[in-house]
Amino acid sequence: MTQIGTRAADSTAGPLAITDRAFIPRERYYDKAFFQLENEALWPHVWQMACRMEEIPKVGDYVEYSVANYSILVVRTGEDEIKAYQNACRHRATQLALGCGTFRGGQIVCPFHGWRWNLDGTPSGLYGKAGFDPHAVDPxxxxxxxxxxxxxxxxxxxxxxxxAPSLEEAMQPLPKHLDPLKVADMRVYWWKAIRLKANWKLAIEAFMESWHLMATHPQVVQGAGETFPADYLSAQNSYENGHASLAHDPDHEAHADLGADGKAEAEKALAFMRVVAEGLQAMVLDKDIAVIEGLRNIECAPEEFSARMIEALYSWNSGAGIKLPDPDPETLANWGSQWFIFPNFMIHPMYGNAISYRVRPDSDDPEHCYFEVWSLTLYPEGEKRGKPVFDGVHPTGSEEWPLIPRQDFGNIERQQRGLHTPGYKAQRLARQYEDGIANLHVHLDSYLAR
Known part of the structure; x- marks a missing residue:
């Protein structure tokens, strides 16, 4: 783990470079020249999540990943092999495929003149080849x-x-924290998207701290019957490679003592989990609610309830054929944590479930982005599941979104508009709660300075 210092490193990225981690110049969220610099210096050189593996289960399956002005085809080329190609015909740049699908017969075919490639990217048929000078059609x-x-x-x-450095190097130190939680085995429960009138960084930053819960999502903390201190989730770490994490601070106890037995603890846990399940439909699912319902009349001391709840969750999942992570304390301490993966991806795991976000610029306008949300969960081992179903793009206020995302989306667009207030100059960050945001910008500057 590398904790980043309080001051930004020297940068030659220009007048909008971060020189003080406490302040982020507002122009970084709407200036078109800065946005264009990101498009040229960041996206072509950074590792980014292009698709979920379950989207391309069979040989020949493909997904188009687009970001800024770039389009990439991700193709399953073998049982244990995946390749990705820049999405342009080598003849006159026509995009070879759009959206998702399957390349039939193992052939990638240009819709313009019918030039063909094998799945491994080698040319297999060049219609009209005889009309070219030989050096123009070198295989x-x-x-x-x-x-x-x-x-x-x-x-x-x-x-x-x-x-660029390998994915393994770029992801450090996150795998040692997330791999034990079995995030690689989770599959899509639901998946939907929204187009927001906000910069891509502003959108992802809304989920990089948790002290907005009291004002933005009061039903979450009130449902737990507690006064929610701002520093309850202040165990924040900024890492090398621009990543960050946020976890419960073990030195803080946010839960009030509502009684002297396990029944009171069960009621408190149920109140909290019901609000999260209904308002998010991720991280906590109905199956978890059912487990806690079964503990409502448990006889135990309050301090024993958490262990009994974990025991019950493991028992239920085992009976359902679902293999949860190894129940060692260090692993389970990351249930409920939040992980930002530079530059635009997040995972929040809990109870064998997770919610995941990806945000991308989707036009030439720096004040618009495409925001996707996945609810993920562990399914019974050996259960055959098809490709995940995309549930569509839904507007900000649509009830297709659970309540908690609707509350967040409204804030994001209001924040983007507020950036243009004449007297407002910079985002003001709390070192204790929001340094992961500063870390994102400092690492972004390392790309822009190259």
Whole structure:
């Protein structure tokens, strides 16, 4: 673990570079020149989550991943092999495929002139080849342009820069914390998206701290019957490679003592979990509620309830054929934690479930982004599941979104508009609660300075 210092490193990224981690210049969220610099210096050179592995289960399956002005085809080329190609025909740049699907017959075919490639990117048929000068149709030069590919946490990551450090190096130190939670074995419970009138960084930053709960999601803390201290979730770490995490501070006790027995603890846990399950439909699911319902009349001391609840969760999941993580304290301490994966991806695991976010610029406008949300869970081992179903793009106030995301989305768009207030100059960050946001910007500057 590397804890980053309080001051930003020297940077030559320009007048908007971070020089004090307490302040983020507002222009970084809407300035078009800065946005264009990101598009040129960040996205073609950084590892980014392109799709979930379950989206391409069979050989020939593909997904188009687009970010800023770039389009990448992620293709399953073998039982244990995935490749990614820049999505442009080697003839006249026509995009070879859009959306998702399957390349039938193991052939990638350009819709314009019918040029073909094998799944491994080698040319297999060049209609009209005789009309070209020989040096213009060199088979080596006509191979599809490959990206680096890596897999982690059940996802396919790509990097357009073939000389960039490996995915394993770029993800450090996150795997040692998240892999034991079995995030790689989780599958999609639901998946939907929204187009927000906000910069991509502003959108992801809304989920990089938790002290907004008291004002933004009062039903969560009130449902638990507690006064929620701002520093309850202040165990924040900023890491190398721009990543960050947020976890419960063990030195703080946010739960009030509502009684002297396990029954009171069960009622308190139920109140909290019902609000989260109904308002998020992720992290806590109905199956978890059913387990806690069964503990309502438990006879135990309050301090014993947590262990009894974990025991009951493991027992229920085992009976259902679901293998939860090894129940060692260090692993389970990360249930409820939040993990930001630079530059635009997040995972929040709990009870064998998780919620995950990905945010991307989706136009030439720095004040718009495409925001996806996945609810993930562990299913019974050996259960066959098809490709995940995308539930669509829904507007900010749509009841297709649970209450908690609706509350967050409204704040994000209001924040983007507020940035243009004439007297407002910079985002003001709390070192204790929001340093992960500063860390994102400092690491972003390392790309922009190259």
């Amino acid at each position: 080596e030069d006509l191979k599809l342009i490959e990206c680096q590919v890596g897999t982690w946490a059940g996802c396919v990551f790509i990097n357009m820069d073939r000389d």
